Amino acid sequence: MNESIPPKEERMAALSGLGTSRKRVEDARFTQGKGNYVDDMKMPGMLFGDFVRSPYAHARIKSINTEAALSLPGVHAVLTAADLEPLGLHWMPTLAGDKQMVLADGKVLFQGQEVAYVVADDRYVADDGIQAVMVEYEELPVLVDPFKAELNDAPVLREDIADQSEGAHGPRRHPNHIFTWESGDRAATESVLSEAEVMAEEMVYYHRTHPCPLETCGCVASMDKVNGKLTVWGTFQAPHAVRTVASLISGIAEHNIRIVSPDIGGGFGNKVGVYPGYICAIVASIVTGVPVKWVEDRMDNLMATAFARDYWMQGKISATKEGKITGLWCHTTADHGAFDACADPTKFPAGFMNICTGSYDIPTAYLAVDGIYTNKAPGGVAYRCSFRVTEAAYFIERMIEVLAIKLGMDAADLRAKNFIRKDQFPYQSALGWEYDSGDYHTSWNKALAAVDYQGLRAEQAERLAAFGRGETRKLIGIGLSHFTEIVGAGPVKNCDILGLGMFDSCEIRIHPTGSAIARLGTISQGQGHATTFAQILASEIGIPAEDITLEEGDTDTAPYGLGTYGSRSTPVAGAATAMAGRKIRAKAQMIAAYLLEVHDNDVEWDVDRFSVKGAPERFKTMKEIAFASYNQAIPGVEPGLEAVSYYDPPNMTYPFGAYVCVMEIDVDTGTTEIRQFYALDDCGTRINPMIIEGQVHGGLTEALAIALGQEIAYDDQGNVTTGTLMDFFMPTAWETPNYQTDFTETPSPHHPIGAKGVGESPNVGGVPAFSNAVHDAFKSFGLTQSHMPHDHWRIWKIANSLGLHD
């Protein structure tokens, strides 16, 4: 044997490929303050644009006077809807098939709505200009309660479409009604429910909240009138889609638009949509001939761009006396705000809410969702979840608890009794999805054993007894959750956004000396793509991850893709990366065979090289092959070593997990302490365990925030009462616990490397675990359902209403 070949394990380790906790390549610049976020950009002559925003939730605009503002030194322009109208840009299409005002056209429909755009020397002067714009409003009756939207005396919000009985998603029955979306068999479900031995019914509200990434939304638009090219740098989770949309609505040819996402300071769904700020910056740059920056402040961000959730889910669940679930029914009232700007695939106006049968084998189910207009901000984005999946998971995981109470069964046993069994995969759900793979009993048993579930229940019972004796004022809540996600949108046959199929892409070039660059259609916002996608590739093409540069986010160089949200990067772009790598390898095999003077089929892949079958000492490494591809004339083989793959996934992926939260609750103060949180995630093949763990920690903390306090709240006049970080709950290191993470590994059968995606699982599974813990603590006092967020005040009220302060 040739002793110069290092052992296989050593060569694999040198690649830092799949399964390695590779340190992140992004960190050197981020830790030194050398990231390049959009607000870091400075260009010669650059101006700053900012909005005059509506103080009212519903009002007619009688006049806008911009004279005083325009007379201020340093104010260059003030745009209103009247200025945008000749360009056809005073309204813009939304991702949900509706349209949205870019600048208020005759009326305002939510507090914080964009009314006029002031362009000035810098952000200070822009603010002076904003103060000087005089807007005269006539207040109109405000609609904040979606259940009052269709009453006779309800104000009509959208006068522009009031007489349209057909919307983008079918018939509308009222001017404030957007759509009805149905899934499943209504008649069969209602018949199962009416004959059920046991039926539980509950209204489950998942409140309005906001992704609130630490960096707000913003952009710099630069129209170069010399070469006719528009460049926009911005906080875009889907840069390619933004380019296409920008071209369609502006009329600028798509090849003359370049969209660049620089480093993004967190997205969580906030940066998927197209906002008036982007459009106005573009127009302002065209008008002024210089680059224009727009960066929203935190209040703008919380009030105007991209709320999440706000689903009122009326549920019914039926079972046999023994606890076998027979049917599930859900009617959701979805508060979409003033414009339907939900970020969902076109054919799914309520996203994938119909994954609401969860981890359970429920034979019959029905779901209907009614979208409603109110005087609130538009949005409806997937805040760290796939489209409406967190709502679905919260719904079913609450309904299971409610049913367990009705049955007098332990909720852990009820889950185990109804899980889809391992041998049922691929599993057809009653609401139309094909779950790819799962092993729920294994994950569940592992989780319950890890936390000593029986021991916890015994301790809880002892605590209750002590509470009854007046020895303590603290209760223990044990929050369970077994969630199933649906991510990786998605197959082009049923998933598109504005007609753009939701495939994704990867393009690889191998350099002569054996290093490489790969470009993807996605864009990292902290997920560490530059680290992990290089790992996928390292394992596929035998080039060390550290020798592979990853680039995303520049539409002039990256291949077309639909971007990063909904945990789609690994399932879709990750698959494209593996497939492009395999194309590289296929060509490398021909080159190696030629160099080794054997037939193509007589060489075999060996970690980082091709060797002659049966003669491993005769080989060509990828490095050698790369160089040969540039300097050898090989008959029938083009020079160079490049590949591109556009991957259309055959199915979604279905990550799952089992979470347990142990919470101490003080009934007198309503304060909570997370004593233990165990999170088992199964995201299929694990690419980088360190990054997976980091994603889980972060997602759980966002779940904690949502469940225990974070909300976008309105008063009855439509004023946002949680518009700053003083009121909008963001957990600090002080109230965030240490989490215990664990895993099982059930690969996706249809993904090239078996990976499923993980970024959003902890948010999807975490919210029910935290919320169920609160409910569980008060269960023995008669609590069945109490709406989130469970802040101290609301928990105190639960205790008070149950007579625990008497």
Next chain:
Amino acid sequence: MGKTHLKMTVNGKDVELMAEPRQLLIHVLREELNLTGAHVGCESSHCGACTVDMNGMSVKSCTVFAAQAQHAEITTIEGLGSPDGLHALQEMFKEHHGLQCGYCTPGMITRAHRLLQENSNPSEEEVRFGISGNLCRCTGYQNIVKAILAAAAKMNEMKESA
């Protein structure tokens, strides 16, 4: 608006500039001095992305007027470590995956740096309390805390061997 002549020491260098009375320190650092490491996250002192060190104390530079920094000694993330030699905190944040999107990181590290000057051997609880003015949306803090404790140990080790 009239401008004031300001002098301060930033990352060991004397700087002079003209600033309006209303101009915030964060904007002067980022826009006049091109030190874009510290970020703006909330403009209301809640998130700490703009944390810098001023006269030996952590301050949130989004709610400090530049004029208040007259003659002050300021350290920003750019003043810690260098591309050739990362500061122990920078190294440990990378080692323990204490950052994801990187937006809070400069403020977080600058705050942690001051915390370790105040208390060179903090407990986990002291670290958690000490950084509770700095928000992170990505990491859930667990690895940040781990990184700061590891950096403290490393810095103490370096001190002892010196």
